[in-house]
Structure formats: C-alpha cells, structure tokens
Amino acid sequence: MSLETMTLFSPKLAARFDALVEKYPVKRSALVPMLLYAQDEIGYLSDAVIAEVAERIGITELDVRNVASYYSMLRFKPAGKYNVQVCTNISCMLRGAYEVFDRFQEELGIGHKGVTADGLFSLEEVECIGACCWGPAIQVNYEFHDELNAGHVAGIVAGYRGKALAEGKADHA
Amino acid sequence: MPRLVSHPDEVKIVTRRFGQGAAAIDRYIELGGYEAAKKCLAEGPDWIVNEMKASGLRGRGGAGFPTGLKWSFVPKQSAKPKYVLVNGDESEPGTCKDHLIFLHDPHSVIEGTIIAGLAIGAKTGFVYLRGEYRYLLEIMEKAVADAYARGYLGKHIFGSEAEFEIITQTGAGAYEVGEESALMESVEGKRGVPRIKPPFPAVVGLYGGPTVINNAETIATVPHVIAMGAAAYAAVGSERNGGTRLFGLSGHVERPGVYELPMGYNLKKMIYEVGGGVRGGRGLKAVVPGGCSTPCLLPSEIDIGMDFDQVGKAGSMLGSGGVVVIDDQTCIVEFALRTISFYQHESCGWCIPCREGTDWLKKSLTRFHAGFGEAKDINNIQYLAENMMGRTFCPLGDAAAMPTLGFVKKFRKEFEEHLNGKPCPFAKHVQLAVI
Numbered sequence: 001m002s003l004e005t006m007t008l009f010s011p012k013l014a015a016r017f018d019a020l021v022e023k024y025p026v027k028r029s030a031l032v033p034m035l036l037y038a039q040d041e042i043g044y045l046s047d048a049v050i051a052e053v054a055e056r057i058g059i060t061e062l063d064v065r066n067v068a069s070y071y072s073m074l075r076f077k078p079a080g081k082y083n084v085q086v087c088t089n090i091s092c093m094l095r096g097a098y099e100v101f102d103r104f105q106e107e108l109g110i111g112h113k114g115v116t117a118d119g120l121f122s123l124e125e126v127e128c129i130g131a132c133c134w135g136p137a138i139q140v141n142y143e144f145h146d147e148l149n150a151g152h153v154a155g156i157v158a159g160y161r162g163k164a165l166a167e168g169k170a171d172h173a
Numbered sequence: 174m175p176r177l178v179s180h181p182d183e184v185k186i187v188t189r190r191f192g193q194g195a196a197a198i199d200r201y202i203e204l205g206g207y208e209a210a211k212k213c214l215a216e217g218p219d220w221i222v223n224e225m226k227a228s229g230l231r232g233r234g235g236a237g238f239p240t241g242l243k244w245s246f247v248p249k250q251s252a253k254p255k256y257v258l259v260n261g262d263e264s265e266p267g268t269c270k271d272h273l274i275f276l277h278d279p280h281s282v283i284e285g286t287i288i289a290g291l292a293i294g295a296k297t298g299f300v301y302l303r304g305e306y307r308y309l310l311e312i313m314e315k316a317v318a319d320a321y322a323r324g325y326l327g328k329h330i331f332g333s334e335a336e337f338e339i340i341t342q343t344g345a346g347a348y349e350v351g352e353e354s355a356l357m358e359s360v361e362g363k364r365g366v367p368r369i370k371p372p373f374p375a376v377v378g379l380y381g382g383p384t385v386i387n388n389a390e391t392i393a394t395v396p397h398v399i400a401m402g403a404a405a406y407a408a409v410g411s412e413r414n415g416g417t418r419l420f421g422l423s424g425h426v427e428r429p430g431v432y433e434l435p436m437g438y439n440l441k442k443m444i445y446e447v448g449g450g451v452r453g454g455r456g457l458k459a460v461v462p463g464g465c466s467t468p469c470l471l472p473s474e475i476d477i478g479m480d481f482d483q484v485g486k487a488g489s490m491l492g493s494g495g496v497v498v499i500d501d502q503t504c505i506v507e508f509a510l511r512t513i514s515f516y517q518h519e520s521c522g523w524c525i526p527c528r529e530g531t532d533w534l535k536k537s538l539t540r541f542h543a544g545f546g547e548a549k550d551i552n553n554i555q556y557l558a559e560n561m562m563g564r565t566f567c568p569l570g571d572a573a574a575m576p577t578l579g580f581v582k583k584f585r586k587e588f589e590e591h592l593n594g595k596p597c598p599f600a601k602h603v604q605l606a607v608i
Contacts, residue, residue, distance in 0.1 A: 023340060025254070025297070025380055031362035036304055036345045057362070070364040070521070073304045073346030089266040090465050091423035091497055093511055127348065127515055128266040129305050132423040132495060133430050134175050142307035146175060 008052050013041050017056055031057055035068055044078045072127070080115050080122035082160045084108070085139045089128040092135035096149055100136045101125055103150040107157050120164055121157070175273060178430030180447045184409055186397045186417050187390065188433045191277040196312055198319040201280040209399035210287045211331050221292040225395070227403035229415025233270075234260060234351070234388030235464065235492040237481035240395075244385055246375035247293040253382035257289045257298035258374075260356055261389040264303055264348040265464035266515060267495025270419035270431050271389040275302065275309035278393060279316035283339060285392035287330065288399065290337050293385050297338045299360055300389075304345040314341050348519035352567040353386040355521070366523045367567035390419055411437025414480035418494050422448040425455065425500035437478035444475065444498055456501035459583070463492025465512050466572030468579030469499070489579070504599035505587045509580040510538040516573035527570035530561040534577055546592050554588075555581050 007014045016037065020030040034056070038049050045068055054061045068074045084104055088097040105111055108121050115122040131137035134146035138156075145156060177192050185191075194200045201207070213221050226241030247255060259282060263271040274282060286298040300317075302310045317339050320326045330337050342360055344350050350359045354368035357379045378384025394416065398406045407415040414436035420443060423429045427449030434443065440462065444450065451457050459469040462479070467490040470477075477483050484491040499508060517531040537554050540546055558574040558581070565571070581588060590598055 026361065028362035029342070029360055032345050032359060033343045036343060067362065067364055070366075071304070071345035071347050072518075088511070089515055090461070090508065090511055091267050091495075093508075094424040094497070094499065094503065127518060128264060128268075130263050130269045130272050130303065131175065132267050132269045132497075133421045134269070135423060135429075139305060142305070144175075144308075 008048055009038065009041060013037060021056060027057055028059065031059075031064070031067055032071065035064070035071075035074055039074060044075050046076075078115070078119075081120050081164060082140050083122045083124065084156075085124045085126040085129065087127070087129045087131070087135065087137050087139075088125050089132075091128075091132035092137055095135045097136040099150040100138065100148050100153060103153040104157075107153050120161065175269070175276070176430065177273075178428060178432060180432055182438070182442075182447060183433050184417050184435050185433055186401070186406070186409070187274070187281070187394050187419060188277075188431075189397070190281070191273060193277075195278050195280065196276070196316060198280060198316065198323065201278075205400060206280050206396075207284055207325060207331075209396035210284045210291075210325070212399060213288045213291050214331055214333055214335060218292050218294060221288060221399075224399060224403040225292070227407065228398045229407040229410060229413060230391065230394060230398055231414060231481060232388055233390035233394070233418065233494070235265065235466075235490070237491060240387065240391055243375065243387070244289065244292045246373070247383045247385055248376065249294065251294075251383050253380070254297065255293055255295040255382050256379045256384045257286050257293065257295050258353075258356065258360065258379055258384055258386045259286055259298065259300040259389055259392050260351065260353065260386055261300060261302040261306070262344055262347075262351040262356060263306075263389070263493075264351050265466065265493045265495060266512075267421060267423055267461060267464045267497045268493040269421050269423075270494060272306065272309065273419070273431055274389055274393045275306065275313055279313045280320065281393040281396055282313070282389055283316060283320050283326070285387075285395035286339055287325070287337050288395050289385055289387060289392060291335065293383070295385070296336050297340065299340050299342055299379070301342045301344065301350075301356060301360060303350075304343050307343070310341060310343055317341060347521075348515075349521045349567070349569055352569065355567060356386065357384065364521070366521050367569075369566055409435050411435070411478055411480045411483070413482060418479070418491075420479065421493075421495045422498065423495065424461075424498040425452045425503070426450070426498040427452050434479070436480040437483065440470075440475045440477055440479050440484075440496070443479065443496065448496075448498065451498060451500050453500075457498065458501045458503055459499045459505065461495075461497035461499070461576070463490050464495040465497070465515065466490075466568075466576060467492040468575050469583060471583055490575075502599060504542070504597050505580055505584040506538065506542050506591050506597065507599065509577060510535070510542050512576050512580075513538055513573060516569065520569060520573070524565035524567075524570060526561045526564040527573065530557055530570065531573050533557055534573070541588065541591050542597060544591060544594050544596055546588065548589075548592060551581060551585065551588050 086101040137146040231237040350365035355365040359365040374384045517535040522528040561574040
C-alpha cells in the first residue's frame, strides 16, 4: 500500500500524521499520539488502522499492538459516539461516584464497557481522570463534567442525544 | 470548568495568575511573564542551579527531591543531546493541581522548561500530558505556538544565540507512566514499562541522553523562584522545604479545591479551616495526606505541618499533595479495596511482586468486603503487602502496598468486623470495582 494513494484517514489527519513523524528526534515517538488521534477519527484501532500506523512509523503491526494494548484509552472495538467515562476512584467515590455510575447504567441500559443498541453511547467505569477536587467527575469523550450527583445524569444524557440529533439534521440539510 | 477556590491563608505564588486570562501570551507578559527566563539567559547555568538550590524547592511530583541538586547531576559535557522532560501525567488519585496549571498558566510551564534547559544545557524540552487532558493539551499547544511566534522558543530565543525547542506529547491512559523511567519509555513510543536504575536519567535518559525530569508543578514554580529570588521563596516555607505547595483537598470536606499554602502548613487547620471541616458536620475517620499511595493518618495524627519531613516523621508521605478526607461513615475495607483495585488495574505486570501482589490483595479484600474474610486473611494481607515493598523496578509496587499496610494496621478492628459472613456495617455497595 502506498500512503500517497491510499489512506484511511481524512486529508487533514493524514497531513497531521505526516508532520507528526517529523516532530520528534525519533519517528517512533509519534506512535502513541498517532494511535489516539486515529482512534478519535475512526472510533477504534481496527486492523486497517494498525496496519497503516505501522507503515507510517516503520515498525511491525505486532509492535504497534504491543504498545497499544498497554494504554487504557486505546481500544480495539468500537465504542459509542459518546463514550461516557465515570471516575469511581477514591475522591469521586467518597462523594457518590457509584450512585452516578449506577444511574448511568439505568439511564442507558448498559453496564461497564457496554454500548447502546443505537451506537450512540458507551459506558465505562474508569480510574482517576484528574478532577478529584471537583468530584464526582466524568468525561464524555474528552469533555469533563464535574461536581455531579445522580440527579444530573438524565440531563447529561439528554444533552448529548440532542447534540446527536442536531448533527444528524445538519447532515441531512 | 473546574472551580477555583480561595482562602485568606493562601500564599499565591504559583497560582498568582490563575483566573486572569494568562493562557493568552500578552496577558502572561503583562503579568510579568518571561522576565525570569530573560534573567536566566543573562545570568547563566551555574547561577540558575545555585538559585534553585538556595530556594529549597523540592520535587512536587511526590518524591520531594531537591530540584537544584537534580539539575546539578546532569553532566556539563555530553556526546548525546540533553533533554528536559516535564511530567504532566498527573494520575495519582486525589491529585488535580497540574490540571489547573495547564488550564490557567500554560506559559509558566513553558518558561520553567526554558529555564531548566538553560540550566542543564539542553536544547529540547518535552511537555507530556496525560491522554485524558486533551483540552489542556490544546491549550498547551496554542501557548507553545504563541511562544514560537514571539521568538521565545526556536533558534534564537529572546534574540540571543541560545536555542530551545518545546515538543508537546500526549499519553493514552496509564498511571504507571507518571514514573520517570516509564515516562521516558512512553515518550519514545513504547509500553510504559519502567527501566532499572542506575543508570539514572540525569546520565542516561530520553533517547539515551542526559535528561532532567520534573513534575509540571515544579517546572511552573521555577520562574516564580527566579522572579522573587531564592531567599524570598525559601522563606515562605518551612525548614528544608522551600515555598508553597498546591494542596488538593478532596473527598468528605466541606470546601474541596486546590489551595496554595506554605509548606509546613498544619494539616488539621487545612482540613478544618481552609477546607471548612468534614462535610455535613460528621466526624473524621482518616486522612490520606498525599495522594492514594500514601498511608492514611488517623485524626490523632493530623496535628502536623505539611512538608516532606514532618509528614514522613508521622509515618506517611507528603506525596503529590492530594489530601483526601474520609468521614466516619465510610467503610475502610471498601476504601482499601477501591485503592488496591486501582493499583491492580494499573500495574504494568513487569515485576512479579507487583503484578501478583496487587491481584491477590484485590482478591482478598474483595472477599473481605463481601463478608467472607477469615481471621488469618488479615495477617495474610499484611504479609503480602510487606513482601511487595522494595522488590520492584518502580515504586508502583510500594505505592500499592503502603496504603494497604496503613489501613490494616490502623483499622484492624474494622477488618475484624467483616469476618465470617458478617455484613459490612457501612454497606452501600456489595459489588465493587468491576474494572
């Protein structure tokens, strides 16, 4: 496969990757960011993504998988459009993170690492996200929501549903 | 947006520009920014290192190693390029101070990195942020681009002959990478498995070159030390503990938040006056003084100054400055289980005592919390944890063992109350830690 003629990624991301491999003293340093940005666009690290990243860096696919499997944010299966990550670590737990997590399970009808049937949401219980003083805190994709209680959950879910709907309408318009 | 808090006892040095729009370079300059870097450029490396030594600044990541001394270990001559690596992997549960630094004052990180580079003779600095901090990485990247545009970074910084580059780097979810040698592995595009030491990073570090690795808070403090003078900075803190610290109060406290207080500030006062006391007027059961890896303190043990030496003397560690307050309605067995579940999840598996130890501790504590503990398990937990200590490449094994030992030793009675099928006296969640 020649990268000039074939890439999985949008022209913008492909250009970004071209720059990324030049940014570091060693090409391989681009690997972890590249995997994360690829996942952001494609949704997960598919076999094709791994193959292209391996080729761009100049290492084997096995080597890419070996590194990717270490990092908890990288995944090999699709998540929902909105990946809800509820921190239940100590600071958040003390302020009711499990009530928040339980309410998300009820509201979305899925458990840890589950994906809703419409593919809109996925849910994860995650380790500390660095918002301890503003807990309980969650991240939806990269967006933080803090100082939560179970009562906020329905509103957060409705907010993202509305966002998806608005995007859908914009796409059809 | 994380809430900013304030208290009259605070001494705002590192947080001086918070909430004032200093992420914009013009505003940063207006507030005195980049003057320290210019001064360092004029004074030279030996002067910078001596100032840092005199300031008493100690590493804010948790180990408390004197910053000036660390910088002085880097050889002056090196065949390989030298590097500065800023550790913004902030992942210690209870800790969110760097979050605010990147959000409110990204240029202080850039300026501190430039100064560290001048001190050790490095031409390249890396600023590494944990993957979850994407919006902060974007703020950081904008700040770096702005600094390049002004000529504060690049081939001739501040119009001088000196050259300095900053490269931002993102992680992708790994607590372990906060350990310095694992961090270097991650920057090099590998699994974040720790390296054996020696050689230390100051001699053989990133890409094999001499490397100084500092916590983001340490680096953000550096320009302030230079600006106010080492002696004035040292005078703010306690003996051998210069300056201030960003303490993160979280958990069952009335007013949680990140407060900048002088080193040596009394812990009891911090909880009851700065933090407004235990939430809902409840009693205090325990305090985790410096992030979840530090052994807990009992209410009778908190009348101490919060600096590296005094907390050490009390049998714990100042660690990352994340103070987690636990009220008397909390089940310590559940808390211990949640803590060890974290370490079990984060252990990279490289060293057997850590990989197996965290797993068995989690299993034992899960059984305990479910009410099926046996009397001998309490000693077994202690035995397991003691045998993890000091037997791993990196401190993650110790970090998992230390708090567990603290809980078992200080709350043995509560563990005994969970024996032989007795229900947890505090039970809220029977099923825990599904990660």
